[in-house]
Amino acid sequence: MNILCVYVDGGKGHYIPSRAVAEQLIELGHEAILMDFFEFLDIRLIGRINKRIWRKLLEHSTLEMKFSKKNDQHTGEIKAVSRILNRLRKKRFLSQIEKYKPDMIFTTHPYPGFFLSELAHYTDVDIPVTYYATDVFTVPMSAVCNNLTKLYVSTQEGYDAAIRNGQNKETVELCPFPLQKSCFESEKLTKEEARRKLGLKEDVFTVQINFGGEGVGATALLSRLGEISSPLQVIIIGGIEEKTKKELERIIAPLPENISVLIAGYVSNVNDYLLASDIIAGRSGINTLVEAFYLRRPFLITELVYTVVSSAEYVEKHQVGWNASFDVDKQISILKKYADNPSLLDEMDKNFDTVNIVYSARKLARMIIKDTEEYRKNSL
Numbered sequence: 001m002n003i004l005c006v007y008v009d010g011g012k013g014h015y016i017p018s019r020a021v022a023e024q025l026i027e028l029g030h031e032a033i034l035m036d037f038f039e040f041l042d043i044r045l046i047g048r049i050n051k052r053i054w055r056k057l058l059e060h061s062t063l064e065m066k067f068s069k070k071n072d073q074h075t076g077e078i079k080a081v082s083r084i085l086n087r088l089r090k091k092r093f094l095s096q097i098e099k100y101k102p103d104m105i106f107t108t109h110p111y112p113g114f115f116l117s118e119l120a121h122y123t124d125v126d127i128p129v130t131y132y133a134t135d136v137f138t139v140p141m142s143a144v145c146n147n148l149t150k151l152y153v154s155t156q157e158g159y160d161a162a163i164r165n166g167q168n169k170e171t172v173e174l175c176p177f178p179l180q181k182s183c184f185e186s187e188k189l190t191k192e193e194a195r196r197k198l199g200l201k202e203d204v205f206t207v208q209i210n211f212g213g214e215g216v217g218a219t220a221l222l223s224r225l226g227e228i229s230s231p232l233q234v235i236i237i238g239g240i241e242e243k244t245k246k247e248l249e250r251i252i253a254p255l256p257e258n259i260s261v262l263i264a265g266y267v268s269n270v271n272d273y274l275l276a277s278d279i280i281a282g283r284s285g286i287n288t289l290v291e292a293f294y295l296r297r298p299f300l301i302t303e304l305v306y307t308v309v310s311s312a313e314y315v316e317k318h319q320v321g322w323n324a325s326f327d328v329d330k331q332i333s334i335l336k337k338y339a340d341n342p343s344l345l346d347e348m349d350k351n352f353d354t355v356n357i358v359y360s361a362r363k364l365a366r367m368i369i370k371d372t373e374e375y376r377k378n379s380l
Contacts (some may be wrong), residue, residue, distance in 0.1 A: 001030045001031065001103045001104075001369060001372060001373075002030070002031040002032075002033070002100070002101060002103050003022075003025050003030060003031070003032050003033075003102060003103060003104050003105075003106050003254075003368060003369075003372070004032075004033050004035065004077070004100055004104070004105045004106065005018045005019075005021060005022045005025075005032055005033065005034050005035070005106050005107075005108075006018070006032070006035055006036075006037050006040055006105060006106070006107045006108070006109075006112040007019075007035075007036060007037065007107070007108045007109055007112075008034045008036065008037050008038070008047075008050070008108075008109035008111055008112065009038070009047060009051060010050060010051050010054045010109075012212070012285075012287065013031065013240075013285055013286055013287055014109040014134050015108075015110045015133060016180050016287050017108050017134055017178040017180075017287070017361075018034060018073055018106075018107075018108040018132075019034060019180070020178040020179065020180045020361040021106065021108075021178050021361055021364055021365050021368065022034045023181055023361070024178075024181075024361045024362045024364070024365035025368070025369075026093060027362070028362070028365055028366070028369070030369065033100055033102070036091040036112055037107070037109065037115075037116075038050070040096055040112070040116075041085070041089045041092055041093065041096075041115075042089075042092050042318060043089070051240040053067075053254065062169050064305050064306060067090075068306035068307065073310070076168065077304070078110075078114055078142050081115070082114060082115055082118045084241070085115050085118075085119065086118060086119060086122040089119065090119070090122070090123055093119045093120075093123060093125075094123055094125070095117075097125055097127070097242050102127060103127065103128075103372050103376070104128045104130060104149075104368060104371075104372040104375070105120070105127065105128070105129045106130050106132065106368055107129070107130065107131045107132070108131075108132050108134050109134070110131070110140065110142050112131075112145035113129070113130075113131030113143060113145060113148060113151075114131075114142070114145045116129050116130035116188075116369075117145050117147040117148045117149070118145065118147055118233070120147070121147040121285070127375075128149035128150065128371065128372060128375045129148060129149055130148060130149050130150040130151070130152060130368070130371070131143065131145075131150075131151050131152070132152045132153075132163065132175070132178070133151060133152065133153040133154075133158055133288060134286060134362070135158065135165065135289065135307045135308065135310070135311075136153065136154050136155055136158055136177065136286050136311070136357075137155055137157045137158055137161075137308075137311045137313070137314045138157065138158055138161040138164070138307070138309075138310035139151065139153060139158055139161045139162035139165060139167065140307055141165045141166070144162065144165050144166045144167045145167075146166075146167065146168045146171065148167075148171055149171065149371070149375060150171055150172075150173055150371055151167055151171050151172050151176065151343055152173050152174075152175040152177065152364065153171070153172065153173075154174070154175055154177040154290075154357055154371070155174075155314070155356060155357060156174070156360070157310065157314060158286055159172055159174050161310070165327065166273060171371065173371075175363075175364050175367055175369070176357075176358040176359060176360040176363040176364050176367075177290055177357050177358065177359050177360075177364075178360075178361035178363070178364045179290070179291065179294060179359040179360070179361060180287070180291075181361070182268065182269065182270070182271060182296065183270070183271045183274075183291050183295070184294075184359060184360070184361065186271035186272070186275075187268075187327035188275070188295075189275050190275075191206070191275065191276060191277075191278070193275075194272050194273075194275035194276035195276045197272055197276075198272055198273065198276055200233060200235075200262070200276055201233055201260070204231045204232065204233040204260075204277050205230060205231065205232055205233065205278050205338070205339045205342050206232075206233040206234075206235065206276055206277045206279075207232065207233070207235070207277060207278065207279050207280075207281055207335060207339075208234075208235045208236075208237055208273055208274065208276075208277040208279070208280045208281065208282075209221065209222065209234060209235070209236050209237070209281050209282055210237050210238060210280060210281065210282030210283070210285070210288050211236065211237065211238025211240060211244075211282065211283075212238050212239070212282070212283055212285045212288070219247070219248065219251055221237075221281065221302055221323035221328055221331050221332070222234075222248065222251050222261075222326045223251045224328060224332050225255055225259050225261075225332075225335075226255050226256050226259060226323070227253070227332050227336070228258075228259065228332065228335060229258065229336075229337045229340075230336070230337055230339040230340050231258050231291070231339075231341050232258060232259050232260070232335075233260050233262075234259065234260065234261045234262070235261075235262050235263065235264050235273055235276070235277065236248060236261065236263045236264060236265075237264050237265070237267060237270065237273055238265065238266065239265070239266045239367075240263065240265045240266070245263055245265070248263055249263070270288075270291070271291070274291060274292060274295045274297055275295055275297075278297075278338065278342060278345060279297070279298055279299075279300055279334075279335065279338060279345075280292045280297050280298070280299045280300065280321075281300040281301075281302055281331070281335075282300075282301075282302055282303070283301075283302065283303040283304070283305065284299065284301045284303075284304060284308045284311045284312060284325075285308070286308060286311060289308075289311055290357065290359075292321075293320060293352060293355050293357065294359050296301070296349060296352045298320055298322070298345065298348055299315055299320065299321035299322075300321060300322050300324060300331060300334055300335070301315060301321065301322065301323045301324060301325050302324060302325060302326075302328075302331055303325055303326065304323075304325040304326075312325065316353075318351055318354050319348065319351045320348065320351050320352055320355060322334050339371055344356045375380055
């Protein structure tokens with residue numbers, strides 16, 4: 001079986017689950033082709049513009065919240081773009097289908113989920129088009145499309161949101177979260193073992209500040225860490241560019257001796273850094289957030305973008321972290337409380353048992369194969 005796994009190159013949040021599923025499909029003996037949506041339809045310039053706009057919005061979270069909310073609630077725009085793509089990219093779509101001959105198109109972003117399912121319907125291409133909702137705890141209105149064969153989502157909250165926002169219930173399916181292989185197969189080290197492996201101090205309270213794959217994040221928390229008097233070890237993770245690194249070094253320089261900071265940047269063994277940490281802090285990127293759940297590390301949300309507001313609600317509902325988005329006083333207060341008395345975190349550990357997420361990219365890959373086989377059978 002041949003599955004075309006389509007993502008959007010606008011950050012790691014949509015690429016990582018697509019890659020995780022593709023890897024498992026291949027291990028199960030099938031073919032999987034990983035491709036960017038804008039490349040697939042040969043509209044690369046639009047893809048570059050989209051990526052640049054998204055990065056700028058991440059740098060201005062308040063603006064992003066307003067912009068994304070407006071776009072989500074006015075779905076007429078995405079429908080209008082779909083009609084244009086149907087006419088202008090029809091030949092390209094058909095040539096790509098002929099070239100790759102996929103048995104299913106599996107997508108991890110609302111754009112390809114909506115546009116490719118509409119194109120398949122418009123051109124009478126008889127293959128299933130499915131969408132995995134990477135926002136996990138919700139499904140935005142702009143992702144709803146009833147020409148989708150399946151809409152996969154990893155939580156009951158997301159399942160309910162999809163139906164509430166208008167997705168046909170028959171197409172919505174609860175699925176496992178496609179945890180990336182490096183995290184799922186990681187050795188479960190203790191905090192001390194992970195710190196030793198990474199060359200960190202073994203007995204010092206450790207906070208990871210995550211800047212995400214784009215390396216974009218607020219620095220206000222970092223600049224105020226000196227208000228914490230207990231020994232503190234801070235690791236900064238993310239796709240940090242040289243300009244950002246220099247700015248971080250400038251902020252770190254005046255911090256007192258009890259605060260040590262390591263700028264690790266983009267790392268392939270992110271699970272080791274998660275295991276080494278007492279608390280994960282940063283923007284609530286879904287992959288990092290759910291990986292923290294899997295490894296039972298509480299998450300301090302310091303920033304929010306529109307589509308992950310529901311993730312903050314989930315964190316607070318299950319008491320596996322804190323929503324202190326855009327409130328640096330609250331962020332410092334939380335870190336100080338637990339750095340002064342780390343044993344308080346032990347009381348939170350049992351709360352991770354209430355997290356209703358199944359973790360397995362392989363199980364999702366098997367669901368995809370099963371649904372493709374059923375689609376074939378019903379099409380005969």
